[in-house]
Amino acid sequence: MEFDLSWPVLWNGLFWPLIRLTFFISVGLLVGNLIESLQWTRYAAKLADPLARRARLGDISAASFTMAFFSGITANTMLSEAHEKGEISDRELILSNLFNSLPTYFLHLPTIFFIAAPFIGSAAAVYVGLTAFAAIIRTMAIVFSGKFLLPPIKEGCLPCRLDEMEKKRDTKSALQKTWARFKKRLPKVLYLTCPIYTLFFVFKQIGMFAWLQGFMSGSASFFTFLPPEALGIVVFHMAAEFTAGLAAAGAMISDTSLTQTQVILALMLGNVLSSPMRAFRHQFPYYAGIFRPRMAFKLILYNQVTRGLTIALVGTAYALLMT
Template identity: 90%
Template sequence: MELDLSWPVLWNGLFWPLIRLTFFISVGLLVGNLIESLQWTRYAAKLADPLARRARLKDVSAASFTMAFFSGITANTMLSEAHEKDIISDRELILSNLFNSLPTYFLHLPTIFFIAAPFIGAAAATYVGLTAFAAVIRTMAIVFAGKFLLPPLTEGCLPCRLKEMEEKRDTRSALLKTWKRFKKRLPKVLYLTCPIYTMFFVLKQLGLFAWLESFMAGGAGLFTFLPPEALSIVAFHMAAEFTAGLAVASALIADTALTQTQVILALMLGNVLSSPVRAFRHQFPYYAGIFRPRMAFKLILYNQLLRCLTIALVGAAYALIAA
C-alpha cells in the first residue's frame, strides 16, 4: 500500500491531530504543575483518601485519582512528576495508573452512552452499566493488590496530611515555578510525542493497523456461543469502529434477529478484542510523551490486560444470569 501524502490527508490525519494532542498535553502539564506548586494535591487527595489509604497509595496517587474524573492527561502528568522525583516507585506508578480505571472510564461514560442509546435503545444502559461495573472491579482489585504489593504508609506520607497547607502560599512564586517547569518539560514531551505520532500515522497509512484489526476480526468465528448474526457485530466492531458495531446491532434488533442479551454480549466481546490494538495506536504517542517510552508501553499493556479480563468476567457473569 502506497503512502498518501496529499495535503488533506496530512492535515486531517497528522498535523491537526498532533496540534490538538500537543495542546491538550500542554494544558495538562500546566494544570498539573500548577496544582503541585500550590500544593492543591492535598485537597484533591482528601476526596480519594479512604480508597488510597486502603491501597497504601500516597497522596499524589489519591489526588491523581480525583483529577482523572476531569482530565486523564493531568492525572497522568501528576503521576509522572512524582515518579521522576522518586516520590513513588515503579510499582506504585503502575498501580496508581491502574487505580485510575474508574474515573478514567467515567470521564468518557456520557459520550459512550449517548452514542449507544440512539442505536440500541434500552440495551445501551445495560451495556454501559456492565462496562462501568468492570471499571469498578478494576479499581477495587488494585485496592486489594496494593495491600500486598506496596509497603505500609509511614506517618510522613499518609494521604491527606494537611499540615503544610496551613502555611501561607506565595501565589506569584508558585506561578513562576509552574511556568519554569512547564518550559523545561514541554520540549521533552514534544521530542518524543511528535516522532512517535508521525510513525504511527505512517504505519496506519501503510495499512498495518487495518490488517491487525481485520486479522482479529477474522477470528470472530471462533466464538460459537454467539449466533452468526451476533458475530457480524463483533466483526464490524473490530474492523471499523464502535459506531459501526452499533449500527449493525441496531439493524439486527429492528429485524428481531437477535435478543438484547445477545447484542450486549456481542458488543462486549468486540470491546475486548478490539481495544488493545486501538489503545496502543491512540494512547502510546501521548503516554510516551508523559512517561518514559518503556514505562508507557508497560502501563498500556497492564491496563489492557486488566481491562480485557474484567470485561470478560463481567460478560460471562451476565451471560450466566441472563441465560
C-alpha cells in the same frame, strides 16, 4: 502500495491531530504543575484518601485519582512528575495508573451512553452498566493488590501535609516554578510524541492497522457461543469503530434477528478484542510523551490486560445469569 501525501490527508491525519494532542498535553502539564506547586494536590487527595489508603497509595496517587474524573492527561502528568522526583516507585506508579481506570471510565461514560442509546435503546443502559461494573471491579482489585504489593504508608501523613497548607503560600513563586518546570518538560514531551505519532500515521497509510484489524476480525469465528448474526457485530466493532458495531447491533435488534442479551454480549466481545490495538495506536504517542516509552508501553499493557479480563468476567457472569 499507494502512500497518500496530499495536503488534506496530511492535515486531517497528522498535523491537526498532532496540534490538538500537543495542546491538550501542554494544558495538562501546566495544570498538573500548577496544582503541585500550589499544593492543591493535598486537597484533591483528601477526597480519595480513604480508598487510596486501603490500597497503600500515597497522597499524590489519591490526588491523581480525583483529577482523573476531570482530565486523564493531568492525572497522568501528576503521577509522572512524582515518579521522576522519586516520590513514588515503579510499582506504585503502575498501580496508581490502574487505580485511575474508574474515574477515567466515568469521564467518558456520558458520551458512550448517549452514542449507544439511539442505536440499541434500553440495551445501552445494560451495556454501559456492565462495563462500568467491570471498571469498579478493576479498582477494587487494585485496592486489594496494593495491600500485598506496596509497603504501609505512614499514618497521619496526609493530615500533616494539609496542615502545611495553613501557612501563607507565595503564589508568585509557585507560578514562576510552574512555568520553569513547564518549559523544561514540554520539549521532552514533544521530542518523543511527535516522532511516534508521525510513525503511527505512516503505519496507517501503508495499511498496517487495517491488516491487523482484519487479522483480529478473523478471530471472531472462534466464538461459536454467539449466533452468526452476532459475530457480524463483533467484526464491525473490530474492523471499523464502535459506532459501526452499534449500527449493526441496532439493525439486528430492529428486525428481531438477535435478542438484547446476544447484542450486549457481542458488543462486549468486540470491546475486548478491539481495544488493545486501538489503545496502543491512540494512547501510546501521548503516554510516551508523559512517561518514559518503556514505562508507557507497560502501563498500556497492564491496563489492557486488566480491562480485558474484567470485561470478560462480567460478560461471562451476565451470560450465565441470563441463560
